Amino acid sequence: MIADTVRTSTYKTGILRNSSSIRGKVVLDVGAGTGVLSIFCAQAGARKVYAVEASSIADQAVRIVRHNKMEDIVEVIKGSVETIDLPERVDVIVSEWMGYALLHESMLNSVLFARDKWLKPGGLILPSKAELYIAPINDLVAEDRLSFWDTVKGQYGVDMSCMSDFARKCIMNNDITVNLVTVEDVLSHQCKFAELDLYSVTAEQLKSVSGSFNCECFGSSPVNALCVWFTVTFPGGGEEKPLVLSTSPFKPETHWKQAVLYLDDPVNVRQDTPVVGDVNMYPSEASSRHICIHVDYTIGEMKKHSKTFSIPDGCSGETQ
Amino acid sequence: MIADTVRTSTYKTGILRNSSSIRGKVVLDVGAGTGVLSIFCAQAGARKVYAVEASSIADQAVRIVRHNKMEDIVEVIKGSVETIDLPERVDVIVSEWMGYALLHESMLNSVLFARDKWLKPGGLILPSKAELYIAPINDLVAEDRLSFWDTVKGQYGVDMSCMSDFARKCIMNNDITVNLVTVEDVLSHQCKFAELDLYSVTAEQLKSVSGSFNCECFGSSPVNALCVWFTVTFPGGGEEKPLVLSTSPFKPETHWKQAVLYLDDPVNVRQDTPVVGDVNMYPSEASSRHICIHVDYTIGEMKKHSKTFSIPDGCSGETQ
Numbered sequence: 001m002i003a004d005t006v007r008t009s010t011y012k013t014g015i016l017r018n019s020s021s022i023r024g025k026v027v028l029d030v031g032a033g034t035g036v037l038s039i040f041c042a043q044a045g046a047r048k049v050y051a052v053e054a055s056s057i058a059d060q061a062v063r064i065v066r067h068n069k070m071e072d073i074v075e076v077i078k079g080s081v082e083t084i085d086l087p088e089r090v091d092v093i094v095s096e097w098m099g100y101a102l103l104h105e106s107m108l109n110s111v112l113f114a115r116d117k118w119l120k121p122g123g124l125i126l127p128s129k130a131e132l133y134i135a136p137i138n139d140l141v142a143e144d145r146l147s148f149w150d151t152v153k154g155q156y157g158v159d160m161s162c163m164s165d166f167a168r169k170c171i172m173n174n175d176i177t178v179n180l181v182t183v184e185d186v187l188s189h190q191c192k193f194a195e196l197d198l199y200s201v202t203a204e205q206l207k208s209v210s211g212s213f214n215c216e217c218f219g220s221s222p223v224n225a226l227c228v229w230f231t232v233t234f235p236g237g238g239e240e241k242p243l244v245l246s247t248s249p250f251k252p253e254t255h256w257k258q259a260v261l262y263l264d265d266p267v268n269v270r271q272d273t274p275v276v277g278d279v280n281m282y283p284s285e286a287s288s289r290h291i292c293i294h295v296d297y298t299i300g301e302m303k304k305h306s307k308t309f310s311i312p313d314g315c316s317g318e319t320q
Numbered sequence: 321m322i323a324d325t326v327r328t329s330t331y332k333t334g335i336l337r338n339s340s341s342i343r344g345k346v347v348l349d350v351g352a353g354t355g356v357l358s359i360f361c362a363q364a365g366a367r368k369v370y371a372v373e374a375s376s377i378a379d380q381a382v383r384i385v386r387h388n389k390m391e392d393i394v395e396v397i398k399g400s401v402e403t404i405d406l407p408e409r410v411d412v413i414v415s416e417w418m419g420y421a422l423l424h425e426s427m428l429n430s431v432l433f434a435r436d437k438w439l440k441p442g443g444l445i446l447p448s449k450a451e452l453y454i455a456p457i458n459d460l461v462a463e464d465r466l467s468f469w470d471t472v473k474g475q476y477g478v479d480m481s482c483m484s485d486f487a488r489k490c491i492m493n494n495d496i497t498v499n500l501v502t503v504e505d506v507l508s509h510q511c512k513f514a515e516l517d518l519y520s521v522t523a524e525q526l527k528s529v530s531g532s533f534n535c536e537c538f539g540s541s542p543v544n545a546l547c548v549w550f551t552v553t554f555p556g557g558g559e560e561k562p563l564v565l566s567t568s569p570f571k572p573e574t575h576w577k578q579a580v581l582y583l584d585d586p587v588n589v590r591q592d593t594p595v596v597g598d599v600n601m602y603p604s605e606a607s608s609r610h611i612c613i614h615v616d617y618t619i620g621e622m623k624k625h626s627k628t629f630s631i632p633d634g635c636s637g638e639t640q
Contacts (some may be wrong), residue, residue: 067481
């Protein structure tokens with residue numbers, strides 16, 4: 001995770017740009033991991049940082065804080081923010097809570113719990129806003145995998161072209177595929193379909209995050225998928241400008257990559273062909289921490305299609 | 321799987337080189353998948369091929385066989401070779417049964433069952449021999465991941481060098497890591513520690529496949545892992561030479577890659593430093609289709625170390 005330089009650098013800059021609100025204040029880091037964000041807050045002048053981490057990585061955070069001689073400022077608390085006790089309310093909450101497609105295995109509910117229980121009125125949340133985007137894409141890697149079956153005859157003398165349809169059903173299924181989408185594959189400008197204000201959003205509202213989209217295609221291409229990504233924004237403190245951490249395919253890659261939702265069949269579009277619809281993101285019935293994405297979409301003149309996606313098990317990938 | 325050109329091409333050549341034993345004969349393909357090996361046998365002149373496949377991919381094999389107008393020769397039988405019935409005994413068994421580290425989730429037991437029940441005396445098995453190899457390596461990708469923690473201070477002003485030991489324990493654990501090992505990382509010639517003759521090996525013998533190794537290092541380097549791989553050999557039919565399908569790091573890559581067994585701590589070696597020991601591969605208690613590898617090893621002057629490895633769940637990876 002720390003090796004995701006876009007993520008770590010943006011958090012560091014986002015925290016330092018809010019030094020005027022952090023200096024001399026008390027900070028709560030929700031899901032602190034190795035404690036790196038807590039140390040950034042100490043570097044920004046915090047009087048006290050509570051680094052709350054439920055997993056055993058908290059033991060490493062203790063070592064790292066001590067190694068950096070920050071133990072007078074940063075206090076690592078091993079436990080979940082829902083059950084731990086703090087000696088005081090806090091001025092600032094910082095958290096890196098975002099999952100794949102923003103909400104898959106995210107810790108946002110814990111951040112909201114901490115906000116309601118521990119944040120002083122008028123306190124600061126870093127980051128303070130999240131936005132969700134969508135665009136039609138043509139995933140060429142998937143198309144290459146499918147056209148492979150047409151090449152078997154030339155290579156091995158066995159005609160396997162009849163596998164293409166079956167293979168398309170296997171690849172273009174109801175899984176949310178977490179993949180790096182290249183900018184060349186994106187077929188329109190991005191369209192924002194939802195925004196979460198971390199100061200006001202409620203756990204109840206997270207049970208259905210929805211919105212509509214209306215994209216206009218750049219030019220002629222098949223569309224074989226919709227691509228979903230997110231940004232989070234750090235407010236500008238004092239004279240500083242807001243700072244955006246973006247997971248857009250138009251921006252440098254992050255470990256979040258993008259969430260790809262394959263259509264059952266590709267649809268040809270031309271310049272200005274509208275791709276319109278509605279997205280609804282909600283927790284899966286099987287596991288409240290897993291996300292489902294339902295999309296109703298219409299491309300050009302075609303009739304409305306609907307498809308519901310979810311992230312398969314084993315795709316959570318918190319790494320270094 | 322078919323997209324693994326080393327695998328598919330070697331099977332095709334291995335089958336065609338045995339045409340003199342296949343022409344006009346009856347073949348059994350154990351775990352036929354899409355039926356591509358069955359069709360190769362038909363192309364080699366088989367009178368009849370029974371393509372036995374238990375999974376639903378058998379339905380695709382039926383379509384592919386028909387699409388290639390081979391339905392008079394290739395008969396797809398949906399079922400496991402342990403339970404299906406054939407109208408006759410067979411002259412040849414062909415199978416692509418190998419798993420990671422040869423035996424992880426392999427179908428070798430099914431091949432041996434088929435041999436004992438259906439193969440005529442003096443019949444042919446393709447491939448007919450498997451060999452297991454080992455060599456010490458220095459996995460530089462893993463070392464790079466570990467040295468990352470020493471770079472955090474320069475990049476973000478937080479000293480995380482104290483994470484190195486913890487990170488080493490996380491990476492250098494008891495998992496068998498399936499990875500492509502580059503030839504530059506290999507520190508000695510390969511050492512064969514076991515050989516399976518498909519005509520004579522028994523299911524009982526597969527419960528413990530073991531042997532010893534004695535490697536001499538090329539030059540000065542740390543050793544941080546042992547690397548295990550395999551070959552299978554197609555006999556030469558008639559005037560033809562035997563053909564080896566190799567998953568060695570010295571050969572072009574295959575989807576099997578190599579099995580990497582990390583040592584707890586790296587050990588420095590010099591030219592001619594001996595790396596000696598014993599390997600034992602056996603089915604895991606939790607699942608008989610999963611493999612464990614126990615290694616006793618001594619590097620140079622150090623005392624003997626022992627470590628037992630297994631492949632974590634979710635690592636089976638049968639793909640295209």
